[in-house]
Amino acid sequence: MNKPKFLLQAILLTAAAMLAACSGQTQLESDLLIKGAPDWVNKGTSYVNDKDGRLFHGVGSASPMGEVTLQRATADDRARAELARIFSSYLDVVSNDYQSAAKSGDSKVSEEAVSRQIRNLSKINLAGAKIIARWQDKKTNIVYSIAELDMKQVKSTVSGAQDMNGDVRQYVERNADNIFDRLTKEK
Numbered sequence: 001m002n003k004p005k006f007l008l009q010a011i012l013l014t015a016a017a018m019l020a021a022c023s024g025q026t027q028l029e030s031d032l033l034i035k036g037a038p039d040w041v042n043k044g045t046s047y048v049n050d051k052d053g054r055l056f057h058g059v060g061s062a063s064p065m066g067e068v069t070l071q072r073a074t075a076d077d078r079a080r081a082e083l084a085r086i087f088s089s090y091l092d093v094v095s096n097d098y099q100s101a102a103k104s105g106d107s108k109v110s111e112e113a114v115s116r117q118i119r120n121l122s123k124i125n126l127a128g129a130k131i132i133a134r135w136q137d138k139k140t141n142i143v144y145s146i147a148e149l150d151m152k153q154v155k156s157t158v159s160g161a162q163d164m165n166g167d168v169r170q171y172v173e174r175n176a177d178n179i180f181d182r183l184t185k186e187k
Contacts, residue, residue: 038135041144045082047090047184054151054180056090058083058129064141071143076131079147083129087149091118094179098171117164121157121172128153151180 033042040059048055060078065071095118102114129149136143158164158172 034137037137037144038133040133040146041135045086047086047180049181049184054177054184056083056087056129056149056151058086058147059144060147061142061144068143072134072145075134075143075145076147079131079145080126080129083147083149084126087126090180090183091121093183094118094172094176097175097179098168101171102167113165114168117161117168121154121161121164125149125154125157128157151176 040057043057043059045058048057058079058081060075060080060082062071062074062078065074095114098114126149129147131145132148134143134145155173155176158169158176161169
């Protein structure tokens with residue numbers, strides 16, 4: 001095969017792969033202002049601190065796909081992916097705050113160990129996330145799903161984590177709500 005033809009094919013294949021990757025990503029906008037939609041659809045992925053507690057909400061959507069079951073499953077998966085993204089951001093803040101506090105104290109836990117424990121905590125907690133609602137826009141037939149993770153569950157998981165360093169566990173138990181409240185105000 002000659003080089004120019006091979007190079008052209010490689011470029012076209014790469015471009016096709018990039019387009020396919022872009023079309024599969026969850027793309028959400030907040031404040032969609034869809035008339036008749038539930039507030040959570042228009043608000044999008046968020047931290048929520050209200051009478052129901054401290055909650056992580058991930059919102060995903062899926063365009064019509066010919067099969068309603070597949071469309072709902074896709075919207076659900078995208079909502080869980082958004083929840084994972086926002087929860088991961090929260091855990092990054094927890095980890096950074098802990099590292100800052102540990103540097104001023106006498107903690108012997110390495111940054112790598114903390115990061116590993118935080119990643120494991122993320123996987124365990126996201127397994128407990130649930131889809132709490134779906135809504136379909138009658139005009140476009142787009143299905144929206146919302147996934148939720150409660151801070152109470154996060155703290156319960158931390159308390160029961162056998163392999164977590166005691167200092168990290170105590171820090172999360174004491175500061176999880178304050179960090180969540182701070183992030184809620186920032187967002």
